[in-house]
Amino acid sequence: MLPPALEGFFPANALTGTDKLVVIPVVGRDILVARGSSDLVVDREQADVMKFFCQQRLVLGQWNGVDCEVWDLSPECRSMEGFSVMELRSVLLASSDEQFSLASRAVQMLEWQKNHRFCGGCGGSTESAANDHALRCISCDISLYPRISPCIIVVVRDGERCLLGRSASWPEGRFSALAGFLEAGESAEQALHREVFEESGVQVENIRYVGSQAWPFPGQLMLGFIADAVTTEINVDEIEIAEAHWWHYKALPAILPPLTSMSGRLIARFVEEVNGA
Template identity: 50%
Template sequence: MLLCHSEGLLHSRLPFTEREIVASHYLGELGGASCGVHFLANQLDVPGCGWRGLRGLLGEVSELEFSLAGRAVQVVNWDLDHRFCGRCGGATEDYGQERARTCNRCHLTVYPRISPCVIMLVTRGEECLLARHTRHKHGLFTALAGFIEAGESAEEALAREVHEEVGLQVAAMRYVGSQPWPFPGQLMLGYLADWAGGEVSPDPEEIAEAGWFRFDQLPDIPPPETLSGQLIRTFVAQCESRKPKQ
């Protein structure tokens, strides 16, 4: 949870005692000002402020503030999860020279990790494939996505995930962009991919519903702050640019 202003903006300057602060981390600069995060022992009541989940800030604060908030949450979680060595069980301590923790016993050093993922919008002419995932309760239709496995390229993971989730084959893939996604700690690589064959056959464990949608007849889709929303809007803009001018 993050302590925020009542207006929804991230709070940056609050006085806390050393006893209330479990750990502090420098995060970089925003607008020329140094930024950091304090992890508190308890959720304190602060006048004019409230505790909010990270996902609830998406679309309500600026992209820079959301990125900073996501970085703060990931750094704090990494620090808390690695207080003991995963190899020998010994206690770890701050490495000091860089953001890392090192084991006092076996000297293993661990750094913050991110998980690479692919997110892909499969297109077929003026249609795109959108799906509702079983684990998401918001009901939005979105692009397909999945983790890159050990030894895979992003393109190999894309083709595998599309086939596993909806039974389709893809051909040409076009990289669009990337986005850090702090739920819990991914780097999303976004692609547009051409449909090459197959009928839509959703994996019931992953996909609640999937289908083809014309660019001008889309269901509720993710906001433009998300990479999925950007992929869909990129496809729509491409289709609209091909329409004959009146």
């Protein structure tokens, strides 16, 4: 048995070669699931009823010892009896970390293939590489890999308070950790200092890495941190961030991200740190 750190996916060229197969059926950016079930994976026999609607198959690799594919299904599959469609954000709330990771990988790999049918260098057609998750340009023989955008996400701590913000596009009362994309040439720590200052005017120190999470909205890798405040005066830009406040750990906002998200985990870690202090 594999240790936990090695469970999950192996590259496409590490297939078992057996008749065993599991499938993640994807419709657009949604997942087709058996009605009444939150299991995102179907076996070969169950997948047979979906063949008529399958537009593309993509090998994802070996998942927990079984060969795994994602199937791109046409919208008409929504009328299949015994199945229903689950939005990707609903998967985040209803599924385990492993299942959400599986769905994230499936959706992002399909979108990458659809969006990179042609080479950005010469405009020639691409084809799947034989031994890697890559697309190879037939004309100039360069390899294209799935695009992943790294982001920092951080809960800033000031004693028993934490800094949370509301995006300008979010409804009133919904708050989360501050986050932003890494820019070219930046380290994660540099991006964290910049993003927190740009969005809130707060300066930080003592940055602690907590963990990471794939975030398929559309294709980020969230790098989670907790940091301590050096300054506490808030000055939001009112463009990206509509408002930001210091919240006592016993009086957090009513609408917070779920614990299945990196933001929710960081807020929970902040509360644990305060209680353990």
